[in-house]
Amino acid sequence: MIRAILVVVILIVLGALKVPIERDLAALHRKEHFRGVEFNLDLREKLGQLGFVAALSGFRAIVADGLFIQAHVAWERTEWGRVLLLFRQVTTLQPRVILFWDMAAWHMAWNAAVAAMNDKSQPRLALRVKAQREYFALGKDFLERGIKNNPDRLQLYEALARLYKEKYKDHEHAAEFYAKAATFPHAPSYEQRFSAYERSYCEGREREAYEQLRQLYDEGVKERLPTLITRLKFLENKLGIPQDQRIPDK
């Protein structure tokens, strides 16, 4: 009996000692992008109590994969509302999986948006365009939240740039996000290029774009791709660059 009481006392004393250690460790984990879902109350609303507990008990990744496969099936059946709902759950559960954010945005801004535009049941074009813009916004929202959860990785910046470029024709923003992607160490060389291309379409930013492209051109043959040369020539004409400073034809 005395021993039992002693054990409880020891446990409490050790508990008091370990709580600060565990807190520090948890803080370190969060700083290095682990345990992102733990205090996410949003998660509990989205998954329900049971799913929440399951997610926190070491089944998180598997639950997320299960939902992801369901989303895949919903996509094949073009149930867009369900795809959206499931991807919200998946990304809440696994906010560090780039793939899920990227897929979610792609399904919304590309697949669902195209489907909305081709929706035979909606005869009014204006409403179809409105639906399409809503899907663009959903895709953008996924990518923006994805970036918030993964500011340390470049893929979603690039995906967002692509979305601005292809769906919104917003070259200003596209250039900005490509440029951000280009700042990461080991970023592929095309990020820089794409950023400059997009900028070359921006009214009033031509000089900046020209200098960027020219610098890339001067870096060597590897950068002298057909698009780069075309854009450079376009800017040379537009800015009226003196003949002797222009790049050679072929």
Place this chain on the structure above:
Amino acid sequence: MSNEIDNLTLERFDASASARPMQTRHRAFSLARVRAITVNTLTELTRLKVFYVLLVFALLLIGSSIFMAQFTFQQEFQILKDVSLGAMSIFTSLLAIVATARLIPQDIEDRTVYTILAKPVPRLEYLLGKIAGVLLLLAISTLVMSAVFVLVLYMREQAVLHTTIRQMSAAPREQLDAAVRAVRASAFNIDMVPGITIIYLKACLLAALTLFVSTFATTNIFTIVVMAFIYFIGHLQATAREYWLQAHASGLITKIFLAVVALLFPDLQAFNLVDDIVAGTAISLGLFFKTALLGIFYTAIYTLLAAFVFYGKEL
């Protein structure tokens, strides 16, 4: 029953009457004795049917991920890794609890504990031997599962690489290299090694905790039920702890409840790093060592507490 004994003297032994002079000198602590019990426990555990059932189940789960070909390779590898590492995590935790829960009660029921403790074996050594046997079994299972997992992943990677190279045979060298790099990068990630180590340490912690519970539990079932409860509460401990300390909680009773959870339960969430590692989060050396240290610390504490209770136990 009260055992009152006035004076029970067995043989005030007269040295001259000794039949055999030989006597091994007794050591207060002996690794050889612990090792004998460890080896024995390991043999005993490998005879357990539940061990093979669980292992086969886990391996099937890992192997079945091979049929995920309808997805892109990134998706496929993501699911394969999630499912495999999830299976490893669940299997090791479950095995740690189920295997440890019956160790001591079984020995007491079979009276083997009497023969062992009637030898010059301190109770601490007995428990250390037992827990070391479980930890060894867990290590072996983890290695076997890791090997199968790596093999499956490697086979899938090779298959995907093969297809990629065939499909891109016309593409320029640079693009092909980039594609191959992308496949390789999404298959293997060296950070999975510390991730798996943490899974193992979590299982060690659970084994030691189960040993502790089993020293005062009356039946195996009781131990397992208590451990299931601890497992779930342990995963919510961090949440309870933060609510308690951030003074969000209203009401004294809620606060006391949260405090009890925070103080008495281990933070098991601290050992679920592998999900984020698969997602590509890099694990720093400092973070790994601190987490591992916490796991080792818990394992040691619970083993010592188990010994403390066991010393007072009337067998």
Place this chain on the structure above:
Amino acid sequence: MRDLDLRVEPGEVFGLLGPNGSGKSTTLKIILGLVSPTRGRTEIFGRDSRLVESRVAVGFLPENPYFYKYLTGEETLRFFGRLCGLGGARLRERINELLDLVGLTKARKQRLGTYSKGMLQRIGLAQALIHHPKLLVLDEPTAGVDPAGSREIRDLIRDLRHRGITVLLSSHLLAQAQEICDRVGILADGALVREGRLEELIAIENQTELVLENASGTLLNEIEGLAARSNARVIERRKSTTTLERLFLEATKK
């Protein structure tokens, strides 16, 4: 248990007798430090039996022991030998010696799962002896063993006593205890009610038995007459009987 004061002398076989629940097993467990007494102390060769070192000098065979079924006889002895700090050639020799002593050399590679009750008890005895203890504590060593097996175990115990090993055993089989014990103590409800040398305890001081072979009726009548004349009295005259056990052993001998 209360107020138990007991001393076992070196070199003797001491039997702790009593009905079930009288505290025999508890007493033995206290001696081995498996249970601690609420009050009082026990010593083995002058060492407090709560100390682990005291167990160096004692070997124990619990009642109905189960050893690990998946081990062979040899492996079982090796395991217990290691627990006592033995190893290498010395342990191998000791194992051979003990397997020989308890007659299990042939069954050494068999798993204990296939052993009979008697064989288990004998391997148990070997295990208890592995580290050359000076004292052997046996809890109901013959319980549940058939007469032949039980005879073998009793012979072994006798043999051990000749080797100078002190034996403390508990039993509720009085006939068997009578046969091997030098001294006995009788426990009832946790108290020691009788203790002493066996022959002193059960001898009837004023009676003598005389066993004759080939005596004629006339001789017997003469003896009775002689007895009457010297104030003695013949209480009983009967044919000698063998014991049922001996009859059984004769009949089942192969």
